[in-house]
Amino acid sequence: RKIYLNGRLVSKEQAVVSVFDHGFLYGDGIFEGIRIYDGVIFRLDEHLVRLYESAKSILLTIPLEYEEMADAIIETVRANQLESGYIRVVISRGDGDLGLDPRNCPRANVIVIADVVRLFPEEFYENGLRIVTVPTQRNSPASMNPQVKSLNYLNSVMVKLEAARAGALEALTVNSQGYVCEGSGDNVFIVKRGKVYTPPTYLGALDGITRHAIMDLCEEMGLPLTETPFTRHDVYVADECFLTGTAAEVIPVIEVDGREIGSGQPGPITQQLLSEFRKIVRQQGRR
Ligand code: PLP
Known part of the structure; x- marks a missing residue:
C-alpha cells in the first residue's frame, strides 16, 4: 500500500502523524469515504464539495486547492493499482500543542488511503x-x-x-x-x-x-x-x-x-x- 501523506506517497509504515496532531487529541478534523468501481471514483466531485464544506464549517484550511485534492486522490488510487476499493480522505487540524486552540496548529495533515473495501456479506x-x-x-x-x-x-x-x-x-x-x-x-x-x-x-x-x-x-x-x-x-x-x-x-x-x-x-x-x-x-x- 502507498499512502498519500502531505504531498508524498509513502509506505504504510512511514504513514504516521504526531501524537500532538489535534485530529488524534481532539477529533479535530474531517474525512470522506469514497468508492472506486472499475476505476471510476464514484461521485468524486460530490465528495470533494462535502469535504470542502465540512472544512469551511470548522474553519479548517485544506492546504490544497480543490483540483490538487482531486489529483492527490486519483494519484493515490493509481499508485495502489486499485480497480475497485475504498478511499479514505482524512484532513486533521495538524500538529499543535496540548491546548485546544487550533491556532497553534500551523498546517493541516492531509492523508489519502486507498484500500480494499469491507462490505456487508x-x-x-x-x-x-x-x-x-x-x-x-x-x-x-x-x-x-x-x-x-x-x-x-x-x-x-x-x-x-x-x-x-x-x-x-x-x-x-x-x-x-x-x-x-x-x-x-x-x-x-x-x-x-x-x-x-x-x-x-x-x-x-x-x-x-x-x-x-x-x-x-x-x-x-x-x-x-x-x-x-x-x-x-x-x-x-x-x-x-x-x-x-x-x-x-x-x-x-x-x-x-x-x-x-x-x-x-x-x-x-x-x-x-x-x-x-x-x-x-x-x-x-x-x-
Ligand atoms: N450518515 C453518516 C453518519 C455517515 O458517516 C455516512 C457516511 O459515510 C452516511 C450517513 C452516508 O453517506 P454517504 O452516502 O455519503 O456515504
Whole structure:
C-alpha cells in the first residue's frame, strides 16, 4: 500500500502523524469515504464539495486547492493499482500543542488511503438486515452540525456498539423529538404505498452522497420521493425500509426493533433501487 501523506506517497509504515496532531487529541478534523468501481471514483466531485464544506464549517484550511485534492486522490488510487476499493480522505487540524486552540496548529495533515473495501456479506442484500433503534443521538445542529463529516465520530461508534449489544449489525438513531435520523454510517429510507420517504438532514443526519444518488434514481424512475420527518412507528408500519451509504450501497432492512417490515423480505422498490444503483456507479465519477 502507498499512502498519500502531505504531498508524498509513502509506505504504510512511514504513514504516521504526531501524537500532538489535534485530529488524534481532539477529533479535530474531517474525512470522506469514497468508492472506486472499475476505476471510476464514484461521485468524486460530490465528495470533494462535502469535504470542502465540512472544512469551511470548522474553519479548517485544506492546504490544497480543490483540483490538487482531486489529483492527490486519483494519484493515490493509481499508485495502489486499485480497480475497485475504498478511499479514505482524512484532513486533521495538524500538529499543535496540548491546548485546544487550533491556532497553534500551523498546517493541516492531509492523508489519502486507498484500500480494499469491507462490505456487508452478499446474503444481507438478498435476505435483508435486522436492525434496532438505539439511545445514542447524533449531535444536534445547535452544537456540531451532523452535516459536518468530522473526525469526531464517537456517536456513530456508540451506535455500532449499542447495535452489537442488541444483536444487530446496524441501528437507527432517533433525535430528541423522536424523529428517525439515520444509521451509524448510513442514511435511511422507507417506502409506503409506492412512495419513498427519507428524513430531512436537519433532523440530525449527514447529507449522504448515496442518499442523493438514490433521490436522483427515484426521480428518473418516476418514484415519488419526499423528504419528511418520520417516527419509529412510521418505520415499523412501512412497506419497505433500506439504508444507503458509500460502503453499504443500498441495503434492505427487514426488521426494526423486532417488528417485521412489510412482508419481512427485501421489498421490490428497494431491490429495484439497488440494482439501478449498481448500474450507475460505473457511470458517475472520475477516473
Ligand atoms: N450518515 C453518516 C453518519 C455517515 O458517516 C455516512 C457516511 O459515510 C452516511 C450517513 C452516508 O453517506 P454517504 O452516502 O455519503 O456515504
